[in-house]
Amino acid sequence: MSPRRSYDQYCSAARALDAVGDRWTLLIVRELLGGPRRYTDLHADLPGVSTDVLASRLKDMERDGLTTRRRLPPPGAAYVYELTGRGRELLPVLQALGAWGAAGLGERRPTDAVRAHWFALPLLRGLREAGVGEGLVEVRLDEGAFHVWPGAEDRPVYGDGPAPEEPDARLSLDTGTCEAMSRGVLSLRDAVREGSVAVVGEGLPAKLLREG
Known part of the structure; x- marks a missing residue:
């Protein structure tokens, strides 16, 4: 394991960047906010990262107390990485970065990779608003489906694929609407009001969105 690099500044922002300022670290956190992930799954959903860099970042994050690694019981018998409590505390940091970066997102470029669950954090922000x-x-999006728990504290805040149980609300929207919300030019409430987001369900989240 390589020695930890430091800014050597007595400043909380500098100390935070000592731990999460390296390239890819916060995007690994984004993936792990969806729950435990195998190395191969992380590599598949972080297009552009090399295997060496990913392995190095995961070791650094474990050393810094942001993640842990454990072995799944049979028949899985694979190692997974997951966030610690301190790692999960980075959720509002990522949400603030996403909100700040929305203005620079622009239209999707032909070279831009995309995964359905990458829209989970912007959608979570819209739900809370x-x-x-x-x-x-x-x-449910054109690219696939994901699910979110708006009130999650000690559990994953989102998951890839359909909800594991009957959800309190189902939202259906196209890519254009989701991109507009990610850029901050359309709120979820307005998208529901104008019919760009279809809401199905009788749970409180569905009722709040329809009544908004």
């Missing part, structure tokens, strides 16, 4: 702070919400 609409007053949805609890429940299970399934989201």
Whole structure:
């Protein structure tokens, strides 16, 4: 394991960047906010990262107390990486970065990779702005489906694929609408109001969105 690099500054921002300022680290956190992931899954959903860099970042994150590694019981018998409590505390950091970066997102470029669950954090922000702070919400996009728990604290905040149980609300929207919300030019509440997002369900999240 390589020695830890440091800015050697007595400043909390500098100390934070000592731990998460390296390239790819916060994007690994983004992936692990969806729950435990195998190395191969992380590599597949982080297009552009080399195997050496990914392995190095995971070791650094484990050393810094952001992640842990454990072996799944049979028949899985594979190692998975997951966030510690301190690692999960980076959720508002990523949300703030996403909100700040929305203005520079622009239109999707032909070279831009995309995964359905990458829209989970912007959608989570939109749900909370609409007053949805609890429940299970399934989201269906052109690229696939994911689900989010707006009130999650000690569990993953989102998951890839359909909801594991009957959700409190199902949202269906096209890529253009989701990209507009990610850029901050359209709120979830307004998208529901104008019919760009279809809401199905009788749970509190569905009712709040329809009544908004």
